Amino acid sequence: MKFRIYEGNGNPQQSSLPVNLSTSPRSQLLKPENYIADSGLQDACNVALLLGQPLLITGEPGTGKTQLAYSLAWELGLGQPLKFETKSTSIARELFYTYDALKRFQDVQSGVVPTEVLNYINYQALGLAILRTRNPDEVKDLLPSEMVHEIPVRSVVLIDEIDKAPRDFANDLLNELELMYFRIPDIRNEKIVADTTLQPIVVITSNSEKDLPDAFLRRCVYYNIPFPKIERLAEIVANRLGINASSRSPFLQAALDLFYKLRSPQSGLRKKPATAELLGWLIILQKFSGESKNPLMQADVVFASLSSLIKTTEDQEKAKKIIEQWIKEQTKTI
Structure with missing residues (x-):
């Protein structure tokens, strides 16, 4: 992953401290x-x-x-x-x-x-x-x-x-x-x-x-x-996030496909992710992946961002298996 603020290694940042954090994109x-x-x-x-x-x-x-x-x-x-x-x-x-x-x-x-x-x-x-x-x-x-x-x-x-x-x-x-x-x-x-x-x-x-x-x-x-259907959800995301979130964006379409798989009854998730969590997840995916056109093809990026989307330990384990299978299916069609 290219985007990191906190390294967790006990070493202070080389730049002047304290570190200045940019305004959270969530304000948008x-x-x-x-x-x-x-x-x-x-x-x-x-x-x-x-x-x-x-x-x-x-x-x-x-x-x-x-x-x-x-x-x-x-x-x-x-x-x-x-x-x-x-x-x-x-x-x-x-x-x-x-x-x-x-x-x-x-x-x-x-x-x-x-x-x-x-x-x-x-x-x-x-x-x-x-x-x-x-x-x-x-x-x-x-x-x-x-x-x-x-x-x-x-x-x-x-x-x-x-x-x-x-x-x-x-x-x-x-x-x-x-x-x-x-x-x-x-x-x-x-x-x-x-x-x-x-x-x-x-x-x-x-x-x-x-x-x-x-x-x-x-x-x-x-x-x-009601929970929005995929066409309307694409419109909501494009309107809220703007950059790199056009309703016709391959990244957005792939993200929505995976999101609805995680929300499906077959997923077995106890707490299904909602619209607000989807928006936060897409922001993190874009930040973590740098210039990648479709960060969803990078399992490590998706797993690193999962804490913004799936909120229980049990559900995260189930979600990881669904994501791994979804990425395999996507790579076969490319």
Whole structure:
């Protein structure tokens, strides 16, 4: 292999230290302008926008569920999405704000700092999005001075991996998510409602690890992103990677052929590689192989890059046998 940064031999690089690493090519994959939505996803997005309902997206990990929110915000000119990363301990209130009651109690006891409740409120994705739809004068007493916006704006809110949360999380959001409001009991307990003309656009992702309540599903527009067929996957790769990844490239066609063999039921892999892993793998293959037109014909290069594609020990052993057989078949046809 021609491309190495770390040699693992205990000897420092001869060049000046520390070594400067170039920007990761993966940053190119995350650019929202390079995202391609299939026609079904486009339709689901438009239905959700027209109805003013949250869009619930499912699909295999790595199929672009999270990136959809960034693509949507980019195309509509709404800035970066406000993201809520769901955890197994998440409660519904945390989607709107968190309140550090313990810190306030400690400060009250010490008596050394102002202890207004507002100083201990941290607004989260949907709460901040609702506040931003209001005229600044209407909500200035609810926001720290540094957070008061200049004009009302619409935001995209991403609730990522909602299926990680306890079942009560979705049940406790039913009215708030449908009517776009929340309350802060410690600050007057008044209903804070989004301006209907600037209602936040909500994108919710799920890996379907657990079922969501029927009442919650009724309030959403739903779409499952299917794993792309080979023609569409070639288009996605060419659009995301550009150089040496034309959809007609022999290298890309060979890579996709091997990739689908690894994903096939006959492969026996427990965790099949997804689109995101394919993109990372192709980047590494190109880096490791230098100027080689088709690095897939070099078993050592493919095996060296396998850690980006196959993620368990058992699957890697199975994948190596599949790759060896695939390379033999390819060399016979050349």
